[in-house]
Amino acid sequence: MIHKYFKLDKNYILEQAQIDSEQELIVYLIDFVKKYYQDQFNPLGLVDEPVKTIKAHKTEYTDRLIEFYRNLAGVYRYKNSDNQLELLFDGQDHYAKYTRDWKETYKNWLVEFCGKPNFIKAVLELTVFFPEGKRAELAENRMKNFIHNQFDLKIYKHKGIIEMKIA
16 A cells, blocks of 8 residues: 555554554444344343344454445544644653544444444344355445445545535
8 A cells, every 4th residue: 555645644643553453443343233232122131043143143254344444444534634743742652642542433433323223233234144155245335325324425445535515
């Protein structure tokens, strides 16, 4: 990947922090959604087939949510697009600060996202209930559409992130 900005540009440091946190935060997303589903949609703890499947699911494969994670990371960089490094007086480096800020925002977004049943359904469909041999394109498109509706942004492979103009 070729970077078009200065080595000490905030975006470069932030992007590296997001890349380094990718696996951890995708696993967190899957586990969070499974727990949220249990708490909200099965508060009595009744055990049926879907609940058994969710409880038996081991979070090993995160590749189906990589594109969603990277799109969210891009949205975060887009919304925090000031590339000026801040003056930090607490002694920590920028990488640690941006990692902490990104993780905090990501986790707050997940709480907000889980308030929308379609998000929970899409994540569970891509992870827990993903049938072998099925293509993930429909669920991945649902995740892209979710970002579009949540942030009023459209993500294109070659154009980047475009803000949607509302009439």
